Amino acid sequence: MKTKELNTGIKLPKGFKISPELDGKYDGQPLFKEKAAKAKEMIRIAGLPD
Template sequence: MKTKSISDKNKLPNGFKVNPDRQNKYEDQPLFKDKVEKANLIIKKVGLPKN
């Protein structure tokens, strides 16, 4: 999972700031792995909805 770069155009709301020490902390960890696997299984069985 790649982190988004913070641009000057999108300012954070007052009272929020980005901690640069934690910016890439979760990059290599598979977060929500079980939910992604379940969703992929459902997509394989049922398929994507047609618009």
């Protein structure tokens, strides 16, 4: 996963905040592994559209 720089110029909606505790917590974790595997298999079988 590519890291994005925090854009401090954006104002968050009321009640939202950015938690520094979560910074890097989920890096390298394979989320939605089954969905990604199924999508790759479909692309392998059917191919990409032209």
